[in-house]
Amino acid sequence: xxxxxxxxxxxxxxxxxxxxxxxxxxxxxxxxxxxxxxxxxxxxxxxxxxxxxxxxxxxxxxxxxxxxxxxxxxxxxxxxxxxxxxxxxxxxxxxxxxxxxxxxxxxxxxxxxxxxxxxxxxxxxxxxxxxxxxxxxxxxxxxxxxxxxxxxxxxxxxxxxxxxxxxxxxxxxxxxxxxxxxxxxxxxxxxxxxxxxxxxxxxxxxxxxxxxxxxxxxxxxxxxxxxxxxxxxxxxxxxxxxxxxxxxxxxxxxxxxxxxxxxxxxxxxxxxxxxxxxxxxxxxxxxxxxxxxxxxxxxxxxxxxxxxxxxxxxxxxx
Numbered sequence: 001x002x003x004x005x006x007x008x009x010x011x012x013x014x015x016x017x018x019x020x021x022x023x024x025x026x027x028x029x030x031x032x033x034x035x036x037x038x039x040x041x042x043x044x045x046x047x048x049x050x051x052x053x054x055x056x057x058x059x060x061x062x063x064x065x066x067x068x069x070x071x072x073x074x075x076x077x078x079x080x081x082x083x084x085x086x087x088x089x090x091x092x093x094x095x096x097x098x099x100x101x102x103x104x105x106x107x108x109x110x111x112x113x114x115x116x117x118x119x120x121x122x123x124x125x126x127x128x129x130x131x132x133x134x135x136x137x138x139x140x141x142x143x144x145x146x147x148x149x150x151x152x153x154x155x156x157x158x159x160x161x162x163x164x165x166x167x168x169x170x171x172x173x174x175x176x177x178x179x180x181x182x183x184x185x186x187x188x189x190x191x192x193x194x195x196x197x198x199x200x201x202x203x204x205x206x207x208x209x210x211x212x213x214x215x216x217x218x219x220x221x222x223x224x225x226x227x228x229x230x231x232x233x234x235x236x237x238x239x240x241x242x243x244x245x246x247x248x249x250x251x252x253x254x255x256x257x258x259x260x261x262x263x264x265x266x267x268x269x270x271x272x273x274x275x276x277x278x279x280x281x282x283x284x285x286x287x288x289x290x291x292x293x294x295x296x297x298x299x300x301x302x303x304x305x306x307x308x309x310x311x312x313x314x315x316x317x318x
Contacts, residue, residue: 014052018062023069026052027094031073033086045090046097070100079110088117089132096139104143104157107136108164116176137168137179147187162189169200178207182214192227193292198234205245208235212249220285229276229289236274254282265290 010026013019030045049066056062077091095103110117117133144161148154166189168180181200184190190197192215201208208231215227236243247257256279258264263278265288276289 011052014062015056018056018058018065020065020069020072023062023066024072027069027073031087031090033090045093049094049097067098067100070094070098071102074100074102074106077106079106081114089135092117092132092136092139096135096142099142104140104161107140108160111136111164111167116171116173118173133173134175134179137176137183140164141183144187147189162187165189169196174204174206177204178210181207182210185211185214193230198230201231201235208245208249209252212246212255213253216253216255216282219283220281220287225287225290226292228279228287229291232276232289233274233291250279256280258286263288 010022010029013022014026030048053059053062053066073091074095079088079091092107094100095107117136140161144158148158162184165180165184168176169184171177171180177200181190181197185192185197192211197211201211211231215224218224232243232246235246250257258278258280263286264275265278266275274291276291278286278288280286
């Protein structure tokens, strides 16, 4: 690419005579983040791009040229360490904002090679490095907003994304583990009633707050009673968490644990027995928690037997 043009001339040309080459030069200029430049003044590279496209004499042509220029820029982008945090962040902004072809592969490839987008020893500071990695992970959501209807329909891109998230579960940064666990749950890859989910909760109790909030954000769904019962029993039985941690998480999510009669049920299944309170959701609906071990609860999906076996192996009790 040629050296970056003057910002005013570049913007004028893009508005009145949009072209792929013009947008290529503009992208180079924007990624450089020159002080006093338009992205500095507007504070958002994606906002600046959308403004230029909107104000163009031919918005459809301008957008088509921009997207092709961005595709080429992503193809030639080879993120390596040491990172240039500002330039890298702006490229991730463009990938998150416009989901160009090849963007997900570049981000996943970098994470597979280096583990995350943090820059070790970066002068930008640890918090900014953390934010850059989470920003890159969230950019991937644009490519895979939801899971496939059937697991057999998932492509290699989806499988690669899931492996990337699963690897983040073992990361040393709690924010990355928390994000990955919630995202896997959203995609249907990490059920609440699983040993893996309970391990995440017990290793990082603060994650329980986010998980309960995520559950409450959904309307009352089939199986919620057992999901919440599983978490309550699991927390109550572990010394590194507690029933009080569960109750605090419910309160933080604007719910309420109801421990007085008639909002308490008992369960007795072999060696497992105890009492389970009810929960008043933020909507006002009362959900009576039940044990996944309760034989009176009819199975609702093919994975329930696995959930029961998980609970038995963990030998949890309240």
